[in-house]
Amino acid sequence: MGPRERREREKEVLRQEILDAARELFVKEGYENVSMRRIAEKIEYSPTTIYLYFQDKAELLYHLCEETFAKLVKTFESFEDNSDPLNCLRRGCRAYIDFGLKYPNHYRVTFMLPREGGEKRERFLQEKSMGRQAFNHLRSIVEECVRQNKFRRVDVEVTSQAFWAAIHGVTSLLITKPKFPWAEKNKLINFIIDTMIDGLKA
Amino acid sequence: MGPRERREREKEVLRQEILDAARELFVKEGYENVSMRRIAEKIEYSPTTIYLYFQDKAELLYHLCEETFAKLVKTFESFEDNSDPLNCLRRGCRAYIDFGLKYPNHYRVTFMLPREGGEKRERFLQEKSMGRQAFNHLRSIVEECVRQNKFRRVDVEVTSQAFWAAIHGVTSLLITKPKFPWAEKNKLINFIIDTMIDGLKA
Numbered sequence: 001m002g003p004r005e006r007r008e009r010e011k012e013v014l015r016q017e018i019l020d021a022a023r024e025l026f027v028k029e030g031y032e033n034v035s036m037r038r039i040a041e042k043i044e045y046s047p048t049t050i051y052l053y054f055q056d057k058a059e060l061l062y063h064l065c066e067e068t069f070a071k072l073v074k075t076f077e078s079f080e081d082n083s084d085p086l087n088c089l090r091r092g093c094r095a096y097i098d099f100g101l102k103y104p105n106h107y108r109v110t111f112m113l114p115r116e117g118g119e120k121r122e123r124f125l126q127e128k129s130m131g132r133q134a135f136n137h138l139r140s141i142v143e144e145c146v147r148q149n150k151f152r153r154v155d156v157e158v159t160s161q162a163f164w165a166a167i168h169g170v171t172s173l174l175i176t177k178p179k180f181p182w183a184e185k186n187k188l189i190n191f192i193i194d195t196m197i198d199g200l201k202a
Numbered sequence: 203m204g205p206r207e208r209r210e211r212e213k214e215v216l217r218q219e220i221l222d223a224a225r226e227l228f229v230k231e232g233y234e235n236v237s238m239r240r241i242a243e244k245i246e247y248s249p250t251t252i253y254l255y256f257q258d259k260a261e262l263l264y265h266l267c268e269e270t271f272a273k274l275v276k277t278f279e280s281f282e283d284n285s286d287p288l289n290c291l292r293r294g295c296r297a298y299i300d301f302g303l304k305y306p307n308h309y310r311v312t313f314m315l316p317r318e319g320g321e322k323r324e325r326f327l328q329e330k331s332m333g334r335q336a337f338n339h340l341r342s343i344v345e346e347c348v349r350q351n352k353f354r355r356v357d358v359e360v361t362s363q364a365f366w367a368a369i370h371g372v373t374s375l376l377i378t379k380p381k382f383p384w385a386e387k388n389k390l391i392n393f394i395i396d397t398m399i400d401g402l403k404a
Contacts, residue, residue, distance in 0.1 A: 027316070030232035112314065112378060114229070155393075158385045162372075162394045169371020170364075176314060183360045191357075192364045199401030 015053050017043050019067065022060045027105045031061060031113050061109070068110040069130035072099060076137040085144035086197060092141055093167045093193045100171035112172055138163060151200040159200065166196050217255050219245050221269065224262045229307045233263060233315050263311070270312040271332035274301060278339040287346035288399060294343055295369045295395045302373035314374055340365060353402040361402065368398050 001009070021042045025034045036057055040047040054060040075095045079088050100107035139160040145151040151159070170192050174185065182188060203211070223244045227236045238259055242249040256262040277297045281290050302309035341362040347353040353361070372394050376387065384390060 029235060033231060033235055108316070112374070114310070114378065155385070155389075158390055158393050159397075161385055161390055162397060165371035165375055165390075165394055166368045166398075167371070168375055169367035169369070172314070172374060173367055173370055176316065183357070183363055187357075188360055188363055188367075191360050192367055195361075195364060195401035196368075196397055197401070199397035199399070 011053075014045075014049075018045075018050055018053055018060070019064055022057075023064050023105050023109050026061065026064070026113060027108045031057070036060075064106075065110045066130045068103075068106045069134040071103075071106070072096060072134045073130060073137060075099060076134070076141075085141055085148055086150045089141045089145060089163070090193055090197065092138060093163060094189065096167050097171045097189050101174060104175045107171065107175065111168060112175075135160070135164070145200075149202050152202050154200055163196060166192055213255075216247075216251075220247075220252055220255055220262070221266055224259075225266050225307050225311050228263065228266070228315060229310045233259070238262075266308075267312045268332045270305075270308045271336040273305075273308070274298060274336045275332060275339060277301060278336070278343075287343055287350055288352045291343045291347060291365070292395055292399065294340060295365060296391065298369050299373045299391050303376060306377045309373065309377065313370060314377075337362070337366070347402075351404050354404050356402055365398060368394055 018039065022034070022039050025039060025042060029038075034057070036050055036054075037047045039060075040050050054063065072095075076092050079091045079095070100111075139156060142151070142160045142163065143156045146154060146156055146159075170189055173180070174182065220241065224236070224241050227241060227244060231240075236259070238252055238256075239249045241262075242252050256265065274297075278294050281293045281297070302313075341358060344353070344362045344365065345358045348356060348358055348361075372391055375382070376384065
């Protein structure tokens with residue numbers, strides 16, 4: 001490895017270290033209560049160093065969310081060869097929930113934290129953001145279900161948002177309420193996905 | 203009003219003031235980051251006074267949640283004269299979501315905050331807690347839907363948890379992601395409830 005490559009790699013490692021520290025602190029102490037200085041302290045760097053990587057806290061949060069969405073998109077893509085869109089939807093929903101339960105801090109930061117207002121958050125909605133891409137993945141599977149008459153002629157946008165709400169609901173409750181006397185989790189998760197699908201069948 | 207009544211009333215007013223301050227601070231700064239002292243400061247009383255009403259922070263949180271659940275139970279009860287259990291379920295789900303959107307801080311404190319472990323949280327699960335009562339309300343409506351053959355012979359417990367997850371999902375996403383390009387909210391909310399119901403029909 002040449003010195004330039006080594007330097008690039010070191011930068012990438014530090015960047016990831018900052019992201020990991022920020023994610024943990026945002027979840028534990030709340031986004032509003034964490035300063036760039038606090039994140040720097042945690043990984044024992046100067047705030048100045050952190051600012052070389054992320055211009056401010058909102059930028060950091062944006063990249064944390066993009067990281068989560070990128071992981072989700074990758075998972076969705078692994079199902080693309082599947083020819084039955086219903087099966088694809090079922091597996092995609094299941095993968096989303098499993099992802100949230102496996103990486104609760106990623107999930108919390110991206111989908112559950114209250115967040116300050118301002119323009120930065122608009123970036124989540126831009127066409128090219130990973131967040132938008134992740135949602136569009138879900139949307140295109142739903143669209144295919146309608147096109148192949150697996151679903152009634154429902155509104156694709158509303159249906160996609162409804163699926164997102166349903167799978168977010170079970171993921172976030174299982175994370176937030178671990179002591180509730182839940183039914184067997186596997187059964188509950190599959191039941192929600194199947195009920196939504198059955199409710200839309202042609 | 204006699205002096206004793208007046209004193210009782212003053213106590214009730216202060217108790218509510220403490221609850222309101224705690225709810226606001228827990229949501230804004232995170233449960234873990236708020237001390238009893240901080241709550242006392244906010245309403246300009248001494249911490250000692252607050253401790254006369256609530257023995258600790260967990261006790262305060264418990265009562266905040268009970269307050270939310272009590273409001274929910276009251277809403278559910280107002281639909282009890284309705285003879286069609288499907289309609290009752292539809293209206294109950296709708297009322298739950300409307301409640302969350304109308305009182306986002308009550309909703310956040312009760313259903314969305316990460317929470318420390320420990321024994322106190324077990325109290326939410328006790329048979330007589332308002333939380334359990336609220337869930338049991340939902341459960342009894344679902345049970346009635348199965349009994350009257352409005353639903354297939356589904357597992358009542360799993361189905362009730364699935365409904366809770368679905369309505370929690372849309373409520374919490376609408377609270378957390380106000381800038382997402384949602385479909386018309388009314389349409390989205392009704393669509394989720396109707397899809398779940400359709401997916402369970404006999």
